[in-house]
Amino acid sequence: xxxxxxxxxxxxxxxxxxxxxxxxxxxxxxxxxxxxxxxxxxxxxxxxxxxxxxxxxxxxxxxxxxxxxxxxxxxxxxxxxxxxxxxxxxxxxxxxxxxxxxxxxxxxxxxxxxxxxxxxxxxxxxxxxxxxxxxxxxxxxxxxxxxxxxxxxxxxxxxxxxxxxxxxxxxxxxxxxxxxxxxxxxxxxxxxxxxxxxxxxxxxxxxxxxxxxxxxxxxxxxxxxxxxxxxxxxxxxxxxxxxxxxxxxxxxxxxxxxxxxxxxxxxxxxxxxxxxxxxxxxxxxxxxxxxxxxxxxxxxxxxxxxx
Amino acid sequence: xxxxxxxxxxxxxxxxxxxxxxxxxxxxxxxxxxxxxxxxxxxxxxxxxxxxxxxxxxxxxxxxxxxxxxxxxxxxxxxxxxxxxxxxxxxxxxxxxxxxxxxxxxxxxxxxxxxxxxxxxxxxxxxxxxxxxxxxxxxxxxxxxxxxxxxxxxxxxxxxxxxxxxxxxxxxxxxxxxxxxxxxxxxxxxxxxxxxxxxxxxxxxxxxxxxxxxxxxxxxxxxxxxxxxxxxxxxxxxxxxxxxxxxxxxxxxxxxxxxxxxxxxxxxxxxxxxxxxxxxxxxxxxxxxxxxxxxxxxxxxxxxxxxxxxxxxxxxxxxxxxxxxxxxxxxxxxxxxxxxxxxxxxxxxxxxxxxxxxxxxxxxxxxxxxxxxxxxxxxxxxxxxxxxxx
Amino acid sequence: xxxxxxxxxxxxxxxxxxxxxxxxxxxxxxxxxxxxxxxxxxxxxxxxxxxxxxxxxxxxxxxxxxxxxxxxxxxxxxxxxxxxxxxxxxxxxxxxxxxxxxxxxxxxxxxxxxxxxxxxxxxxxxxxxxxxxxxxxxxxxxxxxxxxxxxxxxxxxxxxxxxxxxxxxxxxxxxxxxxxxxxxxxxxxxxxxxxxxxxxxxxxxxxxxxxxxxxxxxxxxxxxxxxxxxxxxxxxxxxxxxxxxxx
Numbered sequence: 001x002x003x004x005x006x007x008x009x010x011x012x013x014x015x016x017x018x019x020x021x022x023x024x025x026x027x028x029x030x031x032x033x034x035x036x037x038x039x040x041x042x043x044x045x046x047x048x049x050x051x052x053x054x055x056x057x058x059x060x061x062x063x064x065x066x067x068x069x070x071x072x073x074x075x076x077x078x079x080x081x082x083x084x085x086x087x088x089x090x091x092x093x094x095x096x097x098x099x100x101x102x103x104x105x106x107x108x109x110x111x112x113x114x115x116x117x118x119x120x121x122x123x124x125x126x127x128x129x130x131x132x133x134x135x136x137x138x139x140x141x142x143x144x145x146x147x148x149x150x151x152x153x154x155x156x157x158x159x160x161x162x163x164x165x166x167x168x169x170x171x172x173x174x175x176x177x178x179x180x181x182x183x184x185x186x187x188x189x190x191x192x193x194x195x196x197x198x199x200x201x202x203x204x205x206x207x208x209x210x211x212x213x214x215x216x217x218x219x220x221x222x223x224x225x226x227x228x229x230x231x232x233x234x235x236x237x238x239x240x241x242x243x244x245x246x247x248x249x250x251x252x253x254x255x256x257x258x259x260x261x262x263x264x265x266x267x268x269x270x271x272x273x274x275x276x277x278x279x280x281x282x283x284x285x286x287x288x289x290x291x292x293x294x295x296x297x298x299x300x301x302x303x304x305x306x307x
Numbered sequence: 308x309x310x311x312x313x314x315x316x317x318x319x320x321x322x323x324x325x326x327x328x329x330x331x332x333x334x335x336x337x338x339x340x341x342x343x344x345x346x347x348x349x350x351x352x353x354x355x356x357x358x359x360x361x362x363x364x365x366x367x368x369x370x371x372x373x374x375x376x377x378x379x380x381x382x383x384x385x386x387x388x389x390x391x392x393x394x395x396x397x398x399x400x401x402x403x404x405x406x407x408x409x410x411x412x413x414x415x416x417x418x419x420x421x422x423x424x425x426x427x428x429x430x431x432x433x434x435x436x437x438x439x440x441x442x443x444x445x446x447x448x449x450x451x452x453x454x455x456x457x458x459x460x461x462x463x464x465x466x467x468x469x470x471x472x473x474x475x476x477x478x479x480x481x482x483x484x485x486x487x488x489x490x491x492x493x494x495x496x497x498x499x500x501x502x503x504x505x506x507x508x509x510x511x512x513x514x515x516x517x518x519x520x521x522x523x524x525x526x527x528x529x530x531x532x533x534x535x536x537x538x539x540x541x542x543x544x545x546x547x548x549x550x551x552x553x554x555x556x557x558x559x560x561x562x563x564x565x566x567x568x569x570x571x572x573x574x575x576x577x578x579x580x581x582x583x584x585x586x587x588x589x590x591x592x593x594x595x596x597x598x599x600x601x602x603x604x605x606x607x608x609x610x611x612x613x614x615x616x617x618x619x620x621x622x623x624x625x626x627x628x629x630x631x632x633x634x635x636x637x638x639x640x641x642x643x644x645x646x647x648x649x650x651x652x653x654x655x656x657x658x659x660x661x662x663x664x665x666x667x668x669x670x671x672x673x674x675x676x677x678x679x680x681x682x683x684x685x686x687x688x689x690x691x692x693x694x695x696x697x
Numbered sequence: 698x699x700x701x702x703x704x705x706x707x708x709x710x711x712x713x714x715x716x717x718x719x720x721x722x723x724x725x726x727x728x729x730x731x732x733x734x735x736x737x738x739x740x741x742x743x744x745x746x747x748x749x750x751x752x753x754x755x756x757x758x759x760x761x762x763x764x765x766x767x768x769x770x771x772x773x774x775x776x777x778x779x780x781x782x783x784x785x786x787x788x789x790x791x792x793x794x795x796x797x798x799x800x801x802x803x804x805x806x807x808x809x810x811x812x813x814x815x816x817x818x819x820x821x822x823x824x825x826x827x828x829x830x831x832x833x834x835x836x837x838x839x840x841x842x843x844x845x846x847x848x849x850x851x852x853x854x855x856x857x858x859x860x861x862x863x864x865x866x867x868x869x870x871x872x873x874x875x876x877x878x879x880x881x882x883x884x885x886x887x888x889x890x891x892x893x894x895x896x897x898x899x900x901x902x903x904x905x906x907x908x909x910x911x912x913x914x915x916x917x918x919x920x921x922x923x924x925x926x927x928x929x930x931x932x933x934x935x936x937x938x939x940x941x942x943x944x
């Protein structure tokens with residue numbers, strides 16, 4: 001079986017997920033070919049263990065992201081078999097277009113992959129999993145951080161091809177990441193503070209962590225009632241918002257039943273509270289018995305390491 | 308907590324596609340626009356004006372009336388609308404009941420062509436708000452003895468008297484007022500700004516706090532001759548209106564009951580005492596099962612009544628039974644739900660206490676619980692027992 | 698004047714419990730079916746675009762009879778052309794099959810602009826928009842979070858944050874949640890929708906190249922753990938990354 005990986009990049013480098021794609025291909029006993037858009041990351045790619053070949057695909061189209069143009073160029077450069085990418089916005093776009101060009105199916109957001117090809121991907125936002133098998137050629141995108149990354153020590157042959165496609169998208173204006181605060185209803189990660197935060201100024205500590213991971217900051221009713229600078233729009237609970245994020249971090253929140261009503265269906269709950277008897281620990285997947293003053297700086301630096 | 312309306316017998320499957328779409332429209336609006344603001348509205352004692360605008364935009368005011376810009380929906384749809392509104396708050400449903408059944412309906416049924424054209428289209432969109440003046444300080448269950456009177460002054464009528472417990476009074480643009488003209492009850496349209504007319508708000512309610520309640524005062528109130536409703540004389544006028552409003556209440560009360568049931572069920576499942584959710588205890592299950600039983604019976608009653616309204620086979624006594632029963636069980640369910648919520652039940656975190664306090668009014672207005680019993684008593688025996696004087 | 702096709706998928710209410718029975722998600726247990734939320738933003742965008750510059754909208758769904766509901770809901774918001782694609786023999790269509798039958802209906806509609814959600818709330822794949830674009834020979838802008846109806850530019854995510862782009866037509870735009878408030882139907886619209894005609898079409902979807910093996914429930918979470926002291930924070934962050942996979 002042949003696997004061609006569309007390298008995922010970040011700036012002028014490979015994105016960490018690219019190594020995970022190689023790792024997944026290796027686990028199937030395949031030495032994949034990596035396609036690098038405009039040659040970005042090609043040098044690093046050839047040093048990844050298990051890579052069969054690196055192809056820098058050079059073309060005018062790679063100055064702007066246009067899934068259609070990129071798919072045209074990659075399609076011409078890639079071999080038969082499996083086209084593999086990362087399950088990011090761009091990865092999904094490009095891989096599904098290559099699959100459509102080739103009249104082969106595509107399966108996105110794969111979390112397990114084994115010979116055959118048997119694969120599993122979450123459906124209904126992870127409330128169920130779907131197992132499928134494809135025996136012929138196909139497109140696949142893999143979810144980041146679910147496959148072991150390949151290490152260094154490779155020395156794959158590197159080549160360059162000229163391929164491009166018609167660019168139909170024009171960028172009119174780049175907009176820097178807004179520092180606006182996310183709403184708890186829209187966020188996949190929420191960090192909430194309670195009256196245990198002592199005063200509203202201390203919520204700044206929550207904001208600085210939240211900014212790093214794209215999280216929203218929430219609050220318990222006790223905090224909203226006590227402090228004017230904490231608006232009702234931040235309130236999670238019975239009379240506030242009902243939230244359902246992947247991760248909910250409750251800081252200095254005791255866990256009154258009214259608060260639990262708004263957040264107990266979160267996929268994972270972390271509680272930081274100095275009182276080991278606080279009811280929030282009953283619903284927490286990971287409880288940390290500590291003052292927030294001690295725990296938050298460590299949390300901030302540990303999360304920063306992951307970025 | 309995602310709202311799941313209790314519908315044990317899948318009664319909503321009897322609704323038409325159109326009625327279901329209306330249900331979902333109102334339910335979503337209540338969920339998104341009313342529930343987040345209802346406690347604040349209650350504590351401030353106001354009916355937010357944006358709700359008036361939204362009700363007009365959705366086009367649910369005067370739902371079962373046809374023509375003159377009115378929606379022309381079935382009575383079943385009207386019932387569903389009342390149920391979904393009252394799941395939010397009885398004050399919200401009261402607003403819609405008064406506008407549609409008590410102010411628009413009499414103009415639609417008894418008004419002149421000019422009156423219909425002048426008022427109804429703007430009332431359907433919520434641009435004009437109406438109220439209904441029947442009850443007086445000393446004449447509640449006994450409206451026939453009202454003292455408000457109209458005098459024919461040749462080129463105008465002169466109104467004198469006072470009305471009390473008037474929903475929407477202070478914020479209305481017009482009032483449909485029932486007064487005696489030469490000893491006969493007649494309907495008059497009084498507009499805000501008419502000389503000698505005022506509508507001071509009544510304060511201090513512990514119930515229907517998000518609804519405006521007023522007195523209407525007429526002191527030599529002068530209105531043009533074309534403001535009398537030409538099409539009706541006697542108590543039949545106001546009673547026709549009340550039949551429609553009471554019908555809406557029979558559905559609306561179920562909305563409040565469903566909200567209380569939902570809250571009680573969720574609470575019982577999440578509240579841990581003696582290491583177990585209280586929902587696992589027999590006394591709590593007994594309460595929940597009683598609530599389910601009564602709501603289901605009430606739903607069957609309301610649906611059958613709506614069908615009778617739609618096919619014309621109803622009598623006023625049918626409405627009395629449904630209004631009386633469904634409000635009664637809703638109030639009991641609210642009290643029982645408060646019990647299940649324990650001390651938490653008195654907090655504004657939950658809808659319980661608000662619905663309970665509201666339902667105390669609903670039990671009394673639009674024909675008290677006991678008066679409806681007497682209406683049924685008269686129907687059964689043929690003997691009226693309202694008054695000793697015959 | 699622009700002809701827009703909006704692709705709407707009917708999915709279980711996103712709050713619904715999803716149960717796997719006999720190796721398959723039990724759809725019969727789903728009591729509430731709704732329009733996939735991102736598709737609603739696509740529809741709202743289409744309505745705004747037509748309001749601003751004229752044109753018309755065709756709402757297209759792929760699904761069994763119950764999916765008529767999403768078309769009726771669109772009709773209540775003013776969409777007059779409604780198409781449902783279905784064949785009772787279809788089960789577990791693969792991405793190619795879905796895209797090809799949708800593309801055929803889009804061509805039939807004469808649309809030069811196609812709006813859809815970035816992914817459906819049930820399959821969560823995100824293949825349909827780009828795939829349909831490829832078949833139609835159209836450009837595709839994915840995960841658009843804002844747009845300007847007058848100037849016809851779209852805001853998409855970029856490494857730097859986001860970027861405003863314009864696109865040559867024909868084009869497919871996939872929407873994520875936008876700033877727009879979704880409009881509500883009103884009674885007048887609902888009455889109109891009753892009269893709206895749904896055009897039921899079917900076509901040859903070809904054979905699936907994907908073998909469906911089954912659905913399973915996600916792995917149970919391990920029981921909650923409590924750690925003493927702030928020294929445990931690094932361990933918890935590690936668990937959030939490796940065990941929970943949420944960081």
